[in-house]
Amino acid sequence: MGINSPLTQNLMPNKTFFWFFLPTGLAMILFIGLPIISTGIQSFYAQHDQVVKEVKKCDPFGCTVSIVVDNEETTKLREAKPLGKFNGFGTYVDRNHLAIDEIKKFWNETESFGGFVDQVTNLPFYKALIFTLTYCLFVTPNVLLLGFIIALSLNAVARKIRGPLIFGTILPMIVTPLVGSLVLFWMIDSQGIIGANIQNLMNDPYLSLKSSKTLTWITIIIYGIWHHSPFAFVVFYAALQTVPQEPVEAAIIDGASRFQRIKHIVLPHIYPVVTFVALISLMDNFRVFEPIIGFSAEGSAQSLSWLIYDNLVNEEVILFGSAAATSMMTIVGIAILLAPVLIRTWKEFKTAR
């Protein structure tokens, strides 16, 4: 800080800060903070069961008692208690979420460990969790790598033609994931240009994206890399512009190879940016959901976000409780992902003081 006037010490008084920050703070508390709390509350409730009544039906051959749904009573109950019935942690441990009972059962009944893992990974929540993690695990490092290579490569071409090249490069990033995945899907579909040609090449008219789970996963992962690499590229490209020239020139004089220069001068310089990109990309990949709809891949690939979406668009009755429970567990997942960064920031903040 250049000048040590009392003003620079603490430029803005608390009261002024409050009024400046109030509108945005209110918006965030009302529409990000409260919804998280609302999700938390909803996760402890489950939708009402349908009210049933016994109906006695008599005909010349005797009387039968059958059980039918009492629609009137059900509607009344739903209107009286719209949140549903209190369920505690019931939703969290049911078959569609953590499935504690099922896992216990599998553990006791299955002979081999492999069989146990197979059965557990077929439970909806674990299936979605595994897809989400696989997606993050494959997409994030490849995005960093491809983005870095593109940045290095574009940085080496003449300045005059860089503008249009950069525009072409960032196109996959600026379209919404739904549109991006649709555009690719229409090409690799069995009736699209790439899909049809692969069928001809392999001489297998039944080969298609939907026919294999592995193929679907690979496609979505490739889509993820295609969509996110431009972001990594842009940040790395900007960072490359700030690499100091003197050490690079000294290294060239000393006879360092291109690879050595990148490894020992460029990479250490842009390291903070790499962590930034990795973090943002991890956060975005963890919420993967739209490509599953774009590729119509619901059958073989489900993510955590997709599970929530599926509960919320349920036809008969919206499964608020179930969606909320998955949401809460997704938030826990995000917290685990963010924890190392937050701890590091906090330590830096403490030492800075």
Added chain:
Amino acid sequence: MDYGLDRKSTSLKTFNTIFIIVWLLIACFPFIWTFWGSFKVRADFFSRSDWWYAISAFNTLIETGGKFTTDAYTQAWTEGEFWKASKNTIIVTVFVVSISLFLGTLGAYALSRSTERYAFWILIAALIFRAMPHITLVSGYLFPFFQLQIWGILPTTIVVLVAINQPFTLWLLYSFFKTVPKELDESALIDGCSYFQAFRHIIMPVMWPGVITAGLFSLMLAYNDFTVTALLLNQENHTMVPKIQSYLGTNQHEGNLMWAVSAVVSATAPLFMLVMFFQRQVISGLTAGAVKG
């Protein structure tokens, strides 16, 4: 890096050129192909017998008598009510961008000028909010919105999108405000301006590049959003992206898949033009927070 000393070998240059061409092909071809295909009939763009039909326009010639047809566009915009969806998108985008910028500049200015401990924690909280998957927030909105009977209408969606957008806008504008020297507003304060006057007359005029960048990102978020608009708007008020998805759901109907194709092109073209125009701002925005580390 244009190093005077750094002479690249010809083979490396060739390799680099080939790599860039291949990458650009991967990045751009899908869009070019979709644009091309949107002027064909479905039997050509999604040909069961021969993908070459998409280029030779075999069925398009039979069905419409020309090599190109704009049927998909006219049908989607009229019968498919895409005009309504684009009208809604324009309303949502305009309001989200202006409200976001208004709230964001005030808040970010305050954050950048406060040296108190809480300013740091607010930024961290904003980072955590930024990480929340939108669908988890939506699952929190739906129930209260149904109860309050504000579900399905455009204003609700606008407010929600503004709020979801705030964390990123705050971080972005914060890093821009940090680059404006504090001495500038200090001198205004000494001259007897209030904080708001200093903000309005001294700081904002030099902040336009940052405001444009933040505005572009708000615009892209509002324009591209699917999660919030698909679940918080009723059929009547759907914006473009959920509308495109609704065309997919009914693709038993012969024409509807081509509606989706033409709708995708209609929705993407303005965005591409905008980004072409503001490319510099987009890139400076993406890197604003990052380059400082």
